[in-house]
Amino acid sequence: MSSTIYQATCSAPVNIAVIKYWGKRDTSLILPTNDSLSVTLDQDHLRSVTTARADASFGGQDRLWLNGEEEVIKADGRLRRCIDEMKKLRQAKEANDASLPKLSEWAVRVCSENNFPTAAGLASSASGFAALIASLAALYELQPEVSTSELSRIARQGSGSACRSLFGGYVAWQGGEQASGQDSLAVEVAPQSHWPDLQALICVVSDAKKGTPSTAGMQRTVQTSPLLQHRIKDVVPQRMKDISAAIQNKDFDTFANITMADSNNFHACCLDTAPPIFYMNDVSRAIVQLTEELNRASEAEDKGKLAAYTYDAGPNAVLYAPKANMPTILQTIRHYFPNADFDDTFDLLGKGANASHRGAQDAVALPQSLPAAFNSNVIPVHEAGAVRRLIHTQVGDGPRVLERGLGAESLLTEQGEPLRLQRAKRA
Amino acid sequence: MSSTIYQATCSAPVNIAVIKYWGKRDTSLILPTNDSLSVTLDQDHLRSVTTARADASFGGQDRLWLNGEEEVIKADGRLRRCIDEMKKLRQAKEANDASLPKLSEWAVRVCSENNFPTAAGLASSASGFAALIASLAALYELQPEVSTSELSRIARQGSGSACRSLFGGYVAWQGGEQASGQDSLAVEVAPQSHWPDLQALICVVSDAKKGTPSTAGMQRTVQTSPLLQHRIKDVVPQRMKDISAAIQNKDFDTFANITMADSNNFHACCLDTAPPIFYMNDVSRAIVQLTEELNRASEAEDKGKLAAYTYDAGPNAVLYAPKANMPTILQTIRHYFPNADFDDTFDLLGKGANASHRGAQDAVALPQSLPAAFNSNVIPVHEAGAVRRLIHTQVGDGPRVLERGLGAESLLTEQGEPLRLQRAKRA
Numbered sequence: 001m002s003s004t005i006y007q008a009t010c011s012a013p014v015n016i017a018v019i020k021y022w023g024k025r026d027t028s029l030i031l032p033t034n035d036s037l038s039v040t041l042d043q044d045h046l047r048s049v050t051t052a053r054a055d056a057s058f059g060g061q062d063r064l065w066l067n068g069e070e071e072v073i074k075a076d077g078r079l080r081r082c083i084d085e086m087k088k089l090r091q092a093k094e095a096n097d098a099s100l101p102k103l104s105e106w107a108v109r110v111c112s113e114n115n116f117p118t119a120a121g122l123a124s125s126a127s128g129f130a131a132l133i134a135s136l137a138a139l140y141e142l143q144p145e146v147s148t149s150e151l152s153r154i155a156r157q158g159s160g161s162a163c164r165s166l167f168g169g170y171v172a173w174q175g176g177e178q179a180s181g182q183d184s185l186a187v188e189v190a191p192q193s194h195w196p197d198l199q200a201l202i203c204v205v206s207d208a209k210k211g212t213p214s215t216a217g218m219q220r221t222v223q224t225s226p227l228l229q230h231r232i233k234d235v236v237p238q239r240m241k242d243i244s245a246a247i248q249n250k251d252f253d254t255f256a257n258i259t260m261a262d263s264n265n266f267h268a269c270c271l272d273t274a275p276p277i278f279y280m281n282d283v284s285r286a287i288v289q290l291t292e293e294l295n296r297a298s299e300a301e302d303k304g305k306l307a308a309y310t311y312d313a314g315p316n317a318v319l320y321a322p323k324a325n326m327p328t329i330l331q332t333i334r335h336y337f338p339n340a341d342f343d344d345t346f347d348l349l350g351k352g353a354n355a356s357h358r359g360a361q362d363a364v365a366l367p368q369s370l371p372a373a374f375n376s377n378v379i380p381v382h383e384a385g386a387v388r389r390l391i392h393t394q395v396g397d398g399p400r401v402l403e404r405g406l407g408a409e410s411l412l413t414e415q416g417e418p419l420r421l422q423r424a425k426r427a
Numbered sequence: 428m429s430s431t432i433y434q435a436t437c438s439a440p441v442n443i444a445v446i447k448y449w450g451k452r453d454t455s456l457i458l459p460t461n462d463s464l465s466v467t468l469d470q471d472h473l474r475s476v477t478t479a480r481a482d483a484s485f486g487g488q489d490r491l492w493l494n495g496e497e498e499v500i501k502a503d504g505r506l507r508r509c510i511d512e513m514k515k516l517r518q519a520k521e522a523n524d525a526s527l528p529k530l531s532e533w534a535v536r537v538c539s540e541n542n543f544p545t546a547a548g549l550a551s552s553a554s555g556f557a558a559l560i561a562s563l564a565a566l567y568e569l570q571p572e573v574s575t576s577e578l579s580r581i582a583r584q585g586s587g588s589a590c591r592s593l594f595g596g597y598v599a600w601q602g603g604e605q606a607s608g609q610d611s612l613a614v615e616v617a618p619q620s621h622w623p624d625l626q627a628l629i630c631v632v633s634d635a636k637k638g639t640p641s642t643a644g645m646q647r648t649v650q651t652s653p654l655l656q657h658r659i660k661d662v663v664p665q666r667m668k669d670i671s672a673a674i675q676n677k678d679f680d681t682f683a684n685i686t687m688a689d690s691n692n693f694h695a696c697c698l699d700t701a702p703p704i705f706y707m708n709d710v711s712r713a714i715v716q717l718t719e720e721l722n723r724a725s726e727a728e729d730k731g732k733l734a735a736y737t738y739d740a741g742p743n744a745v746l747y748a749p750k751a752n753m754p755t756i757l758q759t760i761r762h763y764f765p766n767a768d769f770d771d772t773f774d775l776l777g778k779g780a781n782a783s784h785r786g787a788q789d790a791v792a793l794p795q796s797l798p799a800a801f802n803s804n805v806i807p808v809h810e811a812g813a814v815r816r817l818i819h820t821q822v823g824d825g826p827r828v829l830e831r832g833l834g835a836e837s838l839l840t841e842q843g844e845p846l847r848l849q850r851a852k853r854a
Contacts, residue, residue, distance in 0.1 A: 211807055229657075230654060272695040274691070276691045378638045
């Protein structure tokens, strides 16, 4: 072992797109068919944490553990590509400064964990690859010489949407035009501090009635959907401009209109695929109808929209809303979808911040704050657990360096073993 | 009362589109944004029957009863327009032949009934308006001078898709380009006799979880869906050509591919509407997935597709298939969707033609005839009644003149009262 431990531990956030990424023009380099735009969610609530260490004693073999399980780093795989690209950047830095230790020549060990269970129904590849790139960047001390957008270009090759998790706030992934992918990277549209008022309520939807899972269909849509071509050429470009302006203006109504339209447009292209791809189920659709009715009723009082829904490649709804609307939205969701597990992040229920609400609950009445014109029969009250879990969070910052060197945050032991695995061995 | 009773009774069929009609370029004349194409279903199973009588003693007032209830014929309404257009054609005929009775100057009474309950979830406006036009055409003795396509132009102004029910077999509604609507009419693509082998299984899907019904959304799609414009311009024209050729060639595989793609494309445009329109529910989607799996497994054996699904503006599936495939399809549907009411039109179960199967049934095993590669876990076996009813029928002929004059088929009494209403009064 080297006398110095070269190590960094970083956390990275989840992001949820409002202009959706669907379809690759290059599946190897992960180059998308269109631009996309997302909101980065607060790492205080949802995050991936990764420790990366370089050591001469590790031998030639890079190793990586994800949630305690070792992953094979395949020779032509995405992990390999990301680590190699980061090593190249370190190598360039070392070439310019002979005094630097030759970390680029040593193997790395990487240990990564998500603080949200798979059962939350959230994709972890974006935050996971972002944390990988952030921890290697910190280990190799690449910034500020290497820009965050340049790092995002590498994260993109791990998982497309990971590039957007390199920034906080409001983030665009510019799809780019070059075959090399050099211009396919993330840029900040606005920082978290520009519009910190935006919150998100993630509704984790039960998918009990599903049969055999359908295979991933992004490229099937590219190959078979006539509508996707129209979405790429004529729909997304204008929406990217319009929603960027809405974010600059903190114009929630426009932001909501575009967010909902683009979610529906994306799922329409999935449905237009042969064979069709369905991600939303009856509960997803009920949340759409409820949100539309909340907005209709609010607009009938000349108030703006209350919330915007968006759906990724699954049945879960993410509702974006200004902070002030969240108590109404939360109570309405809990009325129609009883018994969802819920950690009360922002103490909306007055039982203390992060108070846990689990299992059987009393029936939740509709809130007094509902617009007068709200039609309470818009959807029926659903069976208990139709929405399994609610996660209340907000727009957040980009990756954080939690620690340089070996300290309390490290996921690797002094010997370079994954800490969780180590704990399991001891137990 | 006149000494002669001038009357005709006709039946007209239901049609189910395989290239969908969605969106009007003129809402008053009912001019569509795109061509559409349908299969006419057998009147022996599903039909509207209409009696039309003209009599000098009826006074100035046309009257119409639908399923025993009198309908108001509004001055600017669709019924008014249809009856007036038919009277104009009669007037022209009378102008050419002074010996004809002046039926065009007399009021008409029309009595119409559907043999399928509203609960069947089938739109009755197409067969209903087709029967209205057919019975007036027979009463006024307009054919063969007036062509069926010319009659379809009038039926179109009652209910768009009614124009397609004026023909049997395979029928195109040419959307036309003229502002007057003169070129917006139905034409026969192929008669029933050209490809009589095609059958249909209508799966009436329970919609128990629905909240407040959404309002009709066709024009909302025209106004708000960017994808619909692409469908109109770039998707439908080629599909019209291709499916017409498939019908000429009795090429079920191509027919099935286009039918399924167009159903999905239509529902994609509904989803792309603001607010989105959902017609298919989780049961509808399960039938899609089951059909896709049947087809995949059959194609794995180098056999063709087994069935094609299509969905109109509701959750019901219509499965088209060659006659030989129907036993497999029926038994598979009855396995995954237990306890559907079913009249065995073609005696597939060997209990006699039209034997009625109602309520609780024994579990239905998967058929031995399934392709070996079929994955039986593609969808779960659903709760009893998820599919409420199955209707097995086939491609059929166009409107039939059941009777001229007052006879056994008449829905009007000798006095010109609706027969069903008359019966109710007597009882």
